[in-house]
Amino acid sequence: MYLGIDTGASATKAVIVDRRGEIASQAIVPSGVNFKVSSEMAAKKALDAVRLDLEDMLYVVSTGYGKALVNSTSKSSEIACISRGVYRLIPSARTIIDVGGQDSKAIRISKDGKVLNFVMNDKCAAGTGRFLEIMSNTLQRPIEELSMLHFKAKKPVKMSSTCTVFAESEVVSQMSQGIKIEDVIAGLHEAIAERIYTMASRIGFEQDVAFTGGVSKNKGFVDALRKKICLSPVLPEEPQIVCAFGAALLAMKKHKEKP
Amino acid sequence: MDVLRPFRTLLSIKHDVARSWQAKGKHLVGWSCAYTPEELIYAANSIPIMVSGSLEPSKHADVYLPINTCSFVRSCFDSALKGDYEYLDGLVISNSCDNRNKIFDLWKHHVKIPYVHFINTPHTRTEGTHNFFYDEIFRFKTSLQVTFGEKLSDTTLKNAIRIFNENRLLLKKVYDLRMKDPPLISGAEALEIVLSSMVTSKEEHNVLLKRLLAGASNRADPPKGGVRLLVSGSVVDNSKPIRIIEAIGGSVVADDLCTGSKYFWDLVSSHGDPLRAIAKRYLDKVSSSFMLEPGTNFSHTIEMAERFDVEAVIVFALKFCDTHMFDAPQLVKEFEARDLPVLYLEWEHSLSGSAQLKTRIEAFLEMVKGVG
Numbered sequence: 001m002y003l004g005i006d007t008g009a010s011a012t013k014a015v016i017v018d019r020r021g022e023i024a025s026q027a028i029v030p031s032g033v034n035f036k037v038s039s040e041m042a043a044k045k046a047l048d049a050v051r052l053d054l055e056d057m058l059y060v061v062s063t064g065y066g067k068a069l070v071n072s073t074s075k076s077s078e079i080a081c082i083s084r085g086v087y088r089l090i091p092s093a094r095t096i097i098d099v100g101g102q103d104s105k106a107i108r109i110s111k112d113g114k115v116l117n118f119v120m121n122d123k124c125a126a127g128t129g130r131f132l133e134i135m136s137n138t139l140q141r142p143i144e145e146l147s148m149l150h151f152k153a154k155k156p157v158k159m160s161s162t163c164t165v166f167a168e169s170e171v172v173s174q175m176s177q178g179i180k181i182e183d184v185i186a187g188l189h190e191a192i193a194e195r196i197y198t199m200a201s202r203i204g205f206e207q208d209v210a211f212t213g214g215v216s217k218n219k220g221f222v223d224a225l226r227k228k229i230c231l232s233p234v235l236p237e238e239p240q241i242v243c244a245f246g247a248a249l250l251a252m253k254k255h256k257e258k259p
Numbered sequence: 260m261d262v263l264r265p266f267r268t269l270l271s272i273k274h275d276v277a278r279s280w281q282a283k284g285k286h287l288v289g290w291s292c293a294y295t296p297e298e299l300i301y302a303a304n305s306i307p308i309m310v311s312g313s314l315e316p317s318k319h320a321d322v323y324l325p326i327n328t329c330s331f332v333r334s335c336f337d338s339a340l341k342g343d344y345e346y347l348d349g350l351v352i353s354n355s356c357d358n359r360n361k362i363f364d365l366w367k368h369h370v371k372i373p374y375v376h377f378i379n380t381p382h383t384r385t386e387g388t389h390n391f392f393y394d395e396i397f398r399f400k401t402s403l404q405v406t407f408g409e410k411l412s413d414t415t416l417k418n419a420i421r422i423f424n425e426n427r428l429l430l431k432k433v434y435d436l437r438m439k440d441p442p443l444i445s446g447a448e449a450l451e452i453v454l455s456s457m458v459t460s461k462e463e464h465n466v467l468l469k470r471l472l473a474g475a476s477n478r479a480d481p482p483k484g485g486v487r488l489l490v491s492g493s494v495v496d497n498s499k500p501i502r503i504i505e506a507i508g509g510s511v512v513a514d515d516l517c518t519g520s521k522y523f524w525d526l527v528s529s530h531g532d533p534l535r536a537i538a539k540r541y542l543d544k545v546s547s548s549f550m551l552e553p554g555t556n557f558s559h560t561i562e563m564a565e566r567f568d569v570e571a572v573i574v575f576a577l578k579f580c581d582t583h584m585f586d587a588p589q590l591v592k593e594f595e596a597r598d599l600p601v602l603y604l605e606w607e608h609s610l611s612g613s614a615q616l617k618t619r620i621e622a623f624l625e626m627v628k629g630v631g
Contacts, residue, residue: 065614065618076621076625077618077621077622077625078618078622079618079621079622079625079626080622080625080626080630103615103618114626114629115622115625115626116626117626118619118622118623118626120615120618120619122605122615123611123612123615
């Protein structure tokens with residue numbers, strides 16, 4: 001068995017694959033402020049589910065922000081892991097849009113799964129999960145509800161800024177003007193979709209387009225981005241663990257290549 | 260003996276080095292743009308000192324500057340406000356980019372400096388601008404003579420040209436140590452070597468370079484090598500970003516930086532009138548992105564990529580270095596036309612957000628190697 005750990009800015013994910021590369025177990029825990037602790041927790045949770053110990057893992061690959069702090073056999077970039085994970089789950093994908101807690105990425109891959117090009121957001125929360133987290137806080141609605149409310153919107157508002165700080169005060173002023181919460185939420189989803197579309201346009205879109213990362217679990221956001229790029233995306237069953245899954249697949253590959 | 264240590268040391272104690280020259284009776288003249296004719300300063304019994312910044316986030320400068328100011332000049336101004344350059348006897352300003360111009364206007368206003376001279380550098384190359392630039396160089400010569408009471412004769416100028424040309428030729432030889440794979444010196448070391456030439460006497464630097472060239476092949480701990488990279492950009496005045504790249508599997512073997520190859524690549528002709536030769540060299544040198552001749556400054560970059568046999572390119576787009584950022588998309592196309600993978604990296608002079616920079620560089624290197 002092989003373990004992949006993706007210590008993200010917001011959540012830590014662990015995936016165990018068997019020797020055929022099939023997912024045996026998976027776990028998602030909040031990253032909190034200590035990446036080492038969260039990665040150990042995620043690994044333990046995934047290991048417990050299949051009643052195994054860390055020693056049973058033939059190879060461990062860590063990735064994500066906290067990868068340096070994780071006890072692993074080797075480390076790899078998120079770009080490589082996401083691409084590997086998507087290639088296995090959706091072989092027809094040529095473009096990947098990954099939106100996580102702190103980063104958003106667009107990746108172009110070849111038909112044999114090699115990374116051809118990629119872009120990442122600048123160090124700014126606009127167009128990431130953090131943006132939505134902060135807005136859900138401001139609106140006092142749990143993040144899970146944003147998706148449901150999105151589809152009730154009749155007249156999504158136009159946000160004039162995707163800067164998280166400015167957008168927050170804009171949201172407050174819209175709410176105080178009596179604009180419906182669902183229209184504000186749909187407007188927020190459109191704003192981050194716009195931002196990601198602009199970034200990804202630098203490397204272009206080729207079908208199929210896969211969406212991954214925790215934010216892709218938000219159907220409202222997926223709807224907004226789908227409309228923006230005018231292409232139907234393909235979504236994996238659990239978008240949030242694709243990177244950790246790719247890390248586990250990489251662990252398998254590296255173990256097999258070991259002399 | 261470690262033949263590379265002296266260069267790092269010079270940089271780490273650069274202000275002390277400068278003061279020690281002052282104690283020996285030399286005038287210290289700061290400069291910022293690589294278009295400053297340093298030979299004239301040298302001939303005026305002075306040491307030209309490159310004004311640079313630090314990796315610390317700027318504090319004092321933010322009070323005076325708009326947010327979209329080039330992070331390099333912001334950092335330089337911050338150092339000046341802190342008093343890091345209070346020892347300077349003079350400062351030479353040149354109108355290269357707008358940010359730099361305006362910073363020095365503020366500098367003159369907020370930091371006391373005994374002597375400030377402005378050189379008007381043309382942004383095009385025609386017969387007319389060459390004549391104009393010669394006049395500017397002549398005016399600078401006169402100004403230095405009057406200010407420091409030193410006589411700049413043809414002989415002293417020719418001597419300065421000889422010393423500076425020797426430095427340039429030696430630096431080229433040092434760069435050629437990176438043609439091998441793995442290279443004999445790392446990219447971070449090469450940058451430190453060039454930067455250290457800007458903080459001390461070139462004559463002394465030449466001695467260190469000769470020692471390095473004699474001893475480089477028997478280094479105890481040579482670089483391990485990696486993906487052969489060219490770093491393209493404007494100003495990189497600290498080796499830290501290069502160290503970050505080289506710590507994760509890159510091997511920077513070439514550059515087109517104003518603080519790298521562009522600084523020393525062209526020689527001053529040793530024939531004819533020395534002042535004319537200096538004026539011609541500086542206006543005709545490998546151009547910076549502020550020159551209004553789109554594309555002509557790319558030939559040097561391409562030559563570097565080919566000469567040092569690079570596998571990929573990292574474009575270092577310094578935040579708000581607008582002239583360079585406008586040029587970069589066309590440069591990226593030039594590389595892509597030659598099947599060289601390019602990573603376009605926007606970075607702040609203070610290297611904030613280096614975790615994100617690292618992720619991008621790692622993923623890029625994996626992509627180039629076709630592994631991951």
